[in-house]
Amino acid sequence: METDRIILRPWRDSDAETLFKYASDPDVGPRAGWPPHKSVEESLNIICTVFSAETMWAVEWKETGEAIGCVGYLPASASNLKIADDQCEVGYWIARPYWGKGICTEALQLVIDYCFHEKGFSVFWGDYFPENPASGRVMEKCGFVDTGEEVLCPTLEVGADRPVKVMRLELRK
Numbered sequence: 765m766e767t768d769r770i771i772l773r774p775w776r777d778s779d780a781e782t783l784f785k786y787a788s789d790p791d792v793g794p795r796a797g798w799p800p801h802k803s804v805e806e807s808l809n810i811i812c813t814v815f816s817a818e819t820m821w822a823v824e825w826k827e828t829g830e831a832i833g834c835v836g837y838l839p840a841s842a843s844n845l846k847i848a849d850d851q852c853e854v855g856y857w858i859a860r861p862y863w864g865k866g867i868c869t870e871a872l873q874l875v876i877d878y879c880f881h882e883k884g885f886s887v888f889w890g891d892y893f894p895e896n897p898a899s900g901r902v903m904e905k906c907g908f909v910d911t912g913e914e915v916l917c918p919t920l921e922v923g924a925d926r927p928v929k930v931m932r933l934e935l936r937k
């Protein structure tokens with residue numbers, strides 16, 4: 765999956781140093797519910813475990829070949845939300861130096877198109893902390909609407925005690 769400036773591709777062990785550079789930023793992980801990475805070894809371990817799922821992609825910046833973020837989806841069985849089996853939850857983050865360039869919106873749109881056309885999902889969910897409106901805006905730009913619901917996500921490593929706003933997108937088959 766690609767656009768003029770990004771490619772979504774599997775994470776590689778060789779991305780560990782770059783991942784640590786960007787995921788150790790305290791302004792990134794905690795906004796998405798996980799703690800900043802503390803070492804290259806931890807980043808490598810995340811690549812080998814969490815990021816090895818076939819539903820997760822590195823966002824590669826074509827110009828440099830660097831992995832500058834992560835985008836993907838969780839099937840119902842792994843979702844933070846109570847959703848139907850034929851629905852999924854999206855997730856993403858982008859390295860701070862690349863914020864505000866429309867990259868996350870572009871990456872999320874690629875995942876939505878893939879999930880709709882290749883996986884048959886037509887209902888998508890997403891959630892974000894109210895104090896992180898940029899994330900809500902990314903979903904809005906991809907067509908999600910605010911459900912008005914706020915729920916706790918007890919499985920988050922950071923922020924499990926703070927409610928998230930729930931967004932929903934439904935595409936016509």
Ligand SMILES: CC(C)(COP(=O)(O)OP(=O)(O)OC[C@H]1O[C@@H](n2cnc3c(N)ncnc32)[C@H](O)[C@@H]1OP(=O)(O)O)[C@@H](O)C(=O)NCCC(=O)NCCS
Nearest residue numbers: 795796857858863864865866867868869892897898899901
């Ligand atoms: C949220 C995040 C993924 C956005 O990535 P990005 O590549 O900068 O996103 P985009 O450029 O595609 O879109 C961001 C939008 O949010 C808007 N935005 C930024 N800060 C904002 C704020 N404080 N309030 C409202 N909107 C804001 C931008 O203006 C832009 O909207 P626009 O195109 O209408 O101007 C990135 O900031 C990030 O990784 N944050 C930390 C991790 C995270 O929050 N992940 C999501 C967890 S739910």
